[in-house]
Amino acid sequence: MTTDLLSSHRERLNGALKAIHDRGYHSAFPESPSPRVYGETAAADGKAAFEAHLGTTYALEIPGSRGTVVTEQSPYGIAMDVSYPRVVEDGLDELLTAAQQGLPDWRRAGIDARTGVALEILDRLHRRIFELANAVQHTSGQAFVMAFQAGGAHALDRALEAVAYAHEEMNRYPATANWEKPAKGDPIRMEKTFTVTGRGVALVIGCNTFPTWNSWPGLFASLVTGNAVVVKPHPLAVLPLAITVEVCREVLAEAGFDPNLVTLATERAGDGLAKPLATRPEVKLIDFTGGSEFGEWLEQNATQATVFTEKAGVNAVIIDSTDSFKALTGNLAFTLSLYSGQMCTTTQNLFVPAGGIETDEGHKSFEEVGAALATAIGKLLGDDARAVEILGGIVNQAVISRLDLAPEYGEVVLESRAIQHPAFPDAVVRTPLLVAVDADDADVYGRECFGPVSFLVKTADTAQSIDLFRSTVTDGGAMTAGIYSIDSKVLDEARDAAIDAGVALSENLTGQVFVNQSAAFSDFHGTGANPAANATYTDGAYVASRFRVIQSRRHVDSIH
Amino acid sequence: MTTDLLSSHRERLNGALKAIHDRGYHSAFPESPSPRVYGETAAADGKAAFEAHLGTTYALEIPGSRGTVVTEQSPYGIAMDVSYPRVVEDGLDELLTAAQQGLPDWRRAGIDARTGVALEILDRLHRRIFELANAVQHTSGQAFVMAFQAGGAHALDRALEAVAYAHEEMNRYPATANWEKPAKGDPIRMEKTFTVTGRGVALVIGCNTFPTWNSWPGLFASLVTGNAVVVKPHPLAVLPLAITVEVCREVLAEAGFDPNLVTLATERAGDGLAKPLATRPEVKLIDFTGGSEFGEWLEQNATQATVFTEKAGVNAVIIDSTDSFKALTGNLAFTLSLYSGQMCTTTQNLFVPAGGIETDEGHKSFEEVGAALATAIGKLLGDDARAVEILGGIVNQAVISRLDLAPEYGEVVLESRAIQHPAFPDAVVRTPLLVAVDADDADVYGRECFGPVSFLVKTADTAQSIDLFRSTVTDGGAMTAGIYSIDSKVLDEARDAAIDAGVALSENLTGQVFVNQSAAFSDFHGTGANPAANATYTDGAYVASRFRVIQSRRHVDSIH
Structure with a gap:
């Protein structure tokens, strides 16, 4: 099935791969919420799907969770009252053990299978774009159209961009190579195998204002490169990431992988879960969006991990x-x-x-x-x-x-x-x-x-x-x-x-392009070259250290 | 002149670029010290050049240096007595200010010019391979043929590999792009410029056993991506890196760049220069080879920099x-x-x-x-x-x-x-x-x-x-x-x-390939996936974070 997944999304991937090289205009997910694009009932259906979450317990089975917690408060003043499994420090052993369980299979599946799964997840998130837009609106406070675009279509484009970069980066190395060194007499012949392997567990720490746009690039870059991902949402913006994690788990399970490769670690505001989680030895990658103080703390203290931060600045x-x-x-x-x-x-x-x-x-x-x-x-x-x-x-x-x-x-x-x-x-x-x-x-x-x-x-x-x-x-x-x-x-x-x-x-921006907006596939978001962010969406550096290549080699005439 | 430099080494670069993708056998620098390859007088000339250093003061003008220091002791027991400019903590302001002076010109020169300079440096180091082999032999204790191969030809291949990776990585982004977004009426048209810029100052901390092989990949990867490089040699293995730095400065100056883009920071053994140097805010990249204790200290304390370490392990x-x-x-x-x-x-x-x-x-x-x-x-x-x-x-x-x-x-x-x-x-x-x-x-x-x-x-x-x-x-x-x-x-x-x-x-290695040897362009050295090293020679992750891409954008009809 996983091979089929990539085949069915191959065109979308190819478009993205081309776009990251020419960096011209490209979008794979229409940004207009118009019924002409998405269908007459899409907006109402999405709103209903969002409203169906309100006052309920989100059905996610998270290892190591202890009961549930309600943490959100809509800037629009509506009652959210969505309960999520609550992860506490005591449960981290269980959570991280479970997260790692599926890693060998996820690695063995190979680059194309993982890419196919990631693209299928994006496709299904796209199908839920109106529901996501409502969720982003009511957690971030963004107006609906912006939530649809920045939190939906553009976030999907940024995620696809990260998948494309990661896919290309992993394919930079051949799966096998023949090595033949001239020598006196017969040349020395070896065959070599190169295996892409993830780093381990990746942690994504979401922010209040752009729960999807700022979390998806890191989430997808880490997932497709063979890591398990723990998503720790901002306590005030959980729902968009709960939907995200649900879709990830659904697709992973259908494709025969352990759904615990993607988990949601919702904390009660003030629990301070991020610090103990970020410094766990199993955590090898961290993507963070938020304030400078905690971003710098992560850079200085989570030294067991490669840390990607987007913090504050003075634009x-x-x-x-x-x-x-x-x-x-x-x-x-x-x-x-x-x-x-x-x-x-x-x-x-x-x-x-x-x-x-x-x-x-x-x-x-x-x-x-x-x-x-x-x-x-x-x-x-x-x-x-x-x-x-x-x-x-x-x-x-x-x-x-x-x-x-x-x-x-x-x-x-x-x-x-x-x-x-x-x-x-x-x-x-x-x-x-x-x-x-x-x-x-x-x-x-x-x-x-x-x-x-x-x-x-x-x-x-x-x-x-x-x-x-x-x-x-x-x-x-x-x-x-x-x-x-x-x-x-x-x-x-x-x-x-x-x-x-x-x-x-x-x-000299005087038209319909604004200094505060960046276009996926063309504009880098952040540079990694000043204190506001140590990374960019998305370049080679954003994906290259999320995996390693392990080789084996043997003489051609030997047993294998 | 700098354009000519790349042209004259284009074939060597192309060979390396091909090799890092197919990962078959490739070598650009003959590993046999035979007179049939290098000429009848090469060995004697190189030995004489090495001996001419003994008992002298190495002619390098290093900003911030204070007098000279003799630090080496040949494992073969010969008297080295080479004096080098001594860099002390008090001189670091001066050294790092000078190192940064040439950065804007180095950046503006562009990818091809920097690549040309790096390839010319490698070519000139190759011309001094016998001198280098003697220097490596008498500082590391390697036997001559090994010093010639591992410390000369193979080190050059590893350095070339790093240059090729960095060159390819920088060229992953177009220099300019046209962006045209469909809109009601005329499309929105923008042109964009992408500039590769180094991170700042790179520090290379050499080791006693492989002063060239372990230092050159980081040195060249950082230099070609637009950084200034401070080389801090192991006090017992300075000469091979002094020759290296001399050649770098010579080529940089001839090509019209500031020679202080590459400097040598020789310390007296026990001065402990590496810690204050490695934690300076100007230092954005560190390449280290040596013991686990100091490697881990760097990873945990030099958090202002991206740190590449090769440490100890249990093979x-x-x-x-x-x-x-x-x-x-x-x-x-x-x-x-x-x-x-x-x-x-x-x-x-x-x-x-x-x-x-x-x-x-x-x-x-x-x-x-x-x-x-x-x-x-x-x-x-x-x-x-x-x-x-x-x-x-x-x-x-x-x-x-x-x-x-x-x-x-x-x-x-x-x-x-x-x-x-x-x-x-x-x-x-x-x-x-x-x-x-x-x-x-x-x-x-x-x-x-x-x-x-x-x-x-x-x-x-x-x-x-x-x-x-x-x-x-x-x-x-x-x-x-x-x-x-x-x-x-x-x-x-x-x-x-x-x-x-x-x-x-x-x-099942039973022939002329040994578990302790890795072949440039084909075998990765280290993986970055276990505690012995957090990086490998050489992959995308080894080069991608050594530079950033800064863009500018404007409407096509605006002034530029």
């Missing part, structure tokens, strides 16, 4: 000049508003010269730039019903606390506004706050203030903007960076600074 | 049965004798059933197997003049101390013998010691006893041999493993056990 945009001022403000307004700025890729710092900038609408002072951006945001979010579909909900109370403090950091250019969600009366919705600060307020803008808070940093000139961009990103990291300039020399300098600081650069 | 051979008993003992005798067993790949543990084994010469008892192996070693090393060309010299006093203690561990099957070197009266030469121990003496054979000491481990049967092989390698690691059996079921079990334990397996 920046340099505004030097533009030939499309209106489009500039419109583009940035969307970036700052989308999901209330709760993306690890949202711009925090906008560097603008004190003397203002040249534009197609004439010279604009520092204040005018700020005012125009505030106006654009106001316009984008002027209608509450439309605004909530961009903003989504605030993911948790910590974001509100930061937002409440932020006006004190400088001069408020645009106040944050609470919006009443027309469909969810208890949803917590906020518009972006813009605060002007001085170049020497690096203690404010030099660290991440996660949420709908951005700083207009008043610099002496663009040269200082570039310097501050380089230094803040070098020290604080960044997932994204942008530059607006009509001066090719300035663009060159910004590119150099971006390479020095190790961050990807978006130049 | 094993399982003896179950054979159809070529004489050839088996002959093959193993050579393995145990070569370089007095001072290879990280030399077999330490020979698992033999208490009830003996079946052979083409009839049943052989446990004692007969030991006696036959002892006889084979005795015969191989019977003539002192021939013996020293296999054994070489003992690399340092620690090996002698271990050898002196080892007879107490069990029943001596073959005593170690001191040999008077006919050419070097002060050389310290020893033959292998064979000690029989019981299966339950795991406290003895379960840890590495580096040097000419091997244990014949008496097991209940081959099933126990395989179990002990699996457990000792899982716990203690191994660089190599072997099996002798005429039973295909036993071979299968051994292969499974080797994969479980994560070690490469050599089966």
